[in-house]
Amino acid sequence: MNKQLSWLRLAATLVTGALAATGALAEDGPQAEAGSAPPEASAASAARHCVAELAPVNAGARTSAIKQGGCYSSFAAAMAAATDNTVALASESSPESVGESDLAAAATRVIGIDYDGRFYSGSSFIWYARNNFGCFGGRSYTANMPGSFNNRLTSTRGFNGCTRNTSYSGFFQTGFWVRCFPNCLYIGDFMNNQTSSKRWAR
Structure with missing residues (x-):
């Protein structure tokens, strides 16, 4: 019984870590720049x-x-x-x-x-x-x-x-x-x- 609980806790820890890593990757990806102006608009405003x-x-x-x-x-x-x-x-x-x-x-x-x-x-x-x-x-x-x-x-x-x-x-x-x-x-x-x-x- 104790061995089964240990395995369950280990699996839960691994899933939580994977979700956290996915969230960190999302913050570094394109979604983090969703509010930026497209290149064309940025070039036009720079004139x-x-x-x-x-x-x-x-x-x-x-x-x-x-x-x-x-x-x-x-x-x-x-x-x-x-x-x-x-x-x-x-x-x-x-x-x-x-x-x-x-x-x-x-x-x-x-x-x-x-x-x-x-x-x-x-x-x-x-x-x-x-x-x-x-x-x-x-x-x-x-x-x-x-x-x-x-x-x-x-x-x-x-x-x-x-x-x-x-x-x-x-x-x-x-x-x-x-x-x-x-x-x-x-x-x-x-x-x-x-x-x-x-x-x-x-």
Whole structure:
């Protein structure tokens, strides 16, 4: 009788241990990440859209005066910030959707938009000038890439008369370069994720 009780206790102990081990494995498995966002959603939410104001470059200066703006989770919010809320895109607007006609009535002049994805997609950086001319009238602009967008440019567009949109691999317009007239839906393999400075001109 005692031997039977001992066997029963041993069997109960083994079953309890197996159940505990199964529970521990479940905690380490996919179920523990059930609340995580899917990869696609995580990538989309990681996109950031930043803005900066430039002044036309002065004779003899190496770069335009630059005033850093903010960064936004949506492209529409970034465009509103760059144009003093005079360009109101739909909240779901994608970075590639904006055109010259959208910017015509803006209080500022968007001179270029750089993107970290091909075909004007992904995160973006909007450059604008607080004047009525953009690159018209012989005005040009230069800038070193901010740290957050350095060596990230994959595609680029020029606006408001900035038909020569040049990307350089070095700071202060040095190193290798690619010139777009004014758009490049892909900057090319040898300059992809290599841009450290820019120049926009007529």
